[in-house]
Amino acid sequence: MGFIYNIGIKLAETVLPCIAPFNQKIKKGVVGRRETFSVLKENLYSNDKTLWFHCASLGEYEQGLPVFKALREHYKAHKIVLSFFSPSGYEIRKNSPIADIVVYLPLDSKRNAKRFIDLIKPELTVFVKYDIWPNFLSEIKKHNFKSILISAAFRPNQTYFNFYGKHFRNALFSFEHIFTQNENSKTLLRAIGYDNVTVSGDTRFDRVSSQLEMDNTLNFIEQFKQNKLCVVAGSTWPEGEALFINFINKHALNDIKFIIAPHNIKPNQIANLKDKLKVKCVLFSEKESASLDTAKVFIVDTIGILTKIYNYADVAYVGGALGSTGLHNTLEPAVFGVPIIIGNHYDKFPEANALIENGGTFSISNQQEFNTILTRLIENKKDRELAGSKNATFIKSHKGAVNTITQYLNI
Missing domain, CATH: 3.40.50.2000 (Glycogen Phosphorylase B;)
Structure with a gap:
């Protein structure tokens, strides 16, 4: 399955630039990903301490924001890298005050993953909900960097829990700890032998509750x-x-x-x-x-x-x-x-x-x-x-x- 996945990523790297001129959303992603490594090189130095927050799109950003704020407050001396996969997240939150650097996440090839992690060297990585990329997580684990998944919600029909899903199950095992929204998700993880799991609930409840404190x-x-x-x-x-x-x-x-x-x-x-x-x-x-x-x-x-x-x-x-x-x-x-x-x-x-x-x-x-x-x-x-x-x-x-x-x- 891993071989097929990596072939698929290579294919996407070839095909997406070809269809980008005909789709504005894809075009923004293609152009943005081309700039990711240069942005990181310009803004990170060898002695920087970093955290990495990754969100698929805007909804996951809002979901993770209460945790991001707490980490921002605690790790004041660290640089925070915030990445998005979708243009709908990046374009709206590219100036987010929660981060020092905001970029598109490169496609999940082994080469991109190694280059990305070598540049950032994150002491802690936080993924939100479901945007789980095997090669990035494998690279994080290889360097013994800490990573967690928050507000995770799993369903029995997902790849992780099927006979052909070993490659993606391995990605889950790269996380030091997974915080799930509900007991059912915890049960599914336990069934595949993943035990570092806590039912925390959904961080969105904290996020929307904070709205009551605003004007x-x-x-x-x-x-x-x-x-x-x-x-x-x-x-x-x-x-x-x-x-x-x-x-x-x-x-x-x-x-x-x-x-x-x-x-x-x-x-x-x-x-x-x-x-x-x-x-x-x-x-x-x-x-x-x-x-x-x-x-x-x-x-x-x-x-x-x-x-x-x-x-x-x-x-x-x-x-x-x-x-x-x-x-x-x-x-x-x-x-x-x-x-x-x-x-x-x-x-x-x-x-x-x-x-x-x-x-x-x-x-x-x-x-x-x-x-x-x-x-x-x-x-x-x-x-x-x-x-x-x-x-x-x-x-x-x-x-x-x-x-x-x-x-x-x-x-």
């Missing part, structure tokens, strides 16, 4: 909301937006406000959404010149403010689970004590399953179900507040992963 005020949202009941649709995709377009155009009452924050903010798609709504809409980009108080729908055509916007929600919808794109972050609205509606494809998201079982989150699969649940939450204040309270309590009761990890690291 979440957005004056333009207050001007738009006008103390009326507000439904926030976050990280929406077209299939979810269609539900809102239908509901707003046919059923929404005059005293209800709606905020829609699409995942894709390309101008043509924002314009298409606005055109389909038969009520007064205002875009974030128009807020300085528009009459916010008289608008029915506020469309967020920017990124980076959705978490604060959830603070103004009375009901939230989180996108992704109606289609095949994957459910977005349900914990962000839950921490504010907001009832949540999601699509029906959430099986791979244990926190969504738990929120539904807890009674504060509701799954829908079609327009009728959406209309029924949203209408009940709008019209029945008691049901709405009870569901929101259940979500807030759930978040509070699952904090503590960061403390478990930092205690292990003696910081």
Whole structure:
């Protein structure tokens, strides 16, 4: 399996530059990876002490951030290298204050892994959740550097737990310790003989809980909301937006406000959404010149403010689970004590399953179900507040992963 894997990496090194001109995301990754080693050479010196944090993308960065902050505070004299595999993480967090150097992770060839680790020489490496690269981890182990995996969540059908997965199982054994989100993941690791495992829970609970300590005020949202009941649709995709377009155009009452924050903010798609709504809409980009108080729908055509916007929600919808794109972050609205509606494809998201079982989150699969649940939450204040309270309590009761990890690291 290892031979096939390494052939696949070599093939990717050849193919990706060829298709990059036709795909902007791939192009950013290809160009960014070409610069990684020169960036490291320019910013690292032989006497530097370093830590290395790796995240697949933005979601894993947010997940690991509470641990990163604790390590940053403790290891003040160290340089921190933060790497991303995906452009969606790198492009948004390339100026992260948590790190001294932010780079794209090179493809996981043996040559790249050796060169990367020889340059960084990390005293501690932290991988987040699932982005596990065998050659990098093998090189770390070869040098006897310390590495941990945090917020890991495993499923029985993953390669590690199948007869053909020895190469990837070996990668897991390169970690000094693995911190899992749940008992099931720990059981799977124990079944393959990996015993250095602790169920810490999900660091995202600590991450979203810290949001309550921040200033979440957005004056333009207050001007738009006008103390009326507000439904926030976050990280929406077209299939979810269609539900809102239908509901707003046919059923929404005059005293209800709606905020829609699409995942894709390309101008043509924002314009298409606005055109389909038969009520007064205002875009974030128009807020300085528009009459916010008289608008029915506020469309967020920017990124980076959705978490604060959830603070103004009375009901939230989180996108992704109606289609095949994957459910977005349900914990962000839950921490504010907001009832949540999601699509029906959430099986791979244990926190969504738990929120539904807890009674504060509701799954829908079609327009009728959406209309029924949203209408009940709008019209029945008691049901709405009870569901929101259940979500807030759930978040509070699952904090503590960061403390478990930092205690292990003696910081």
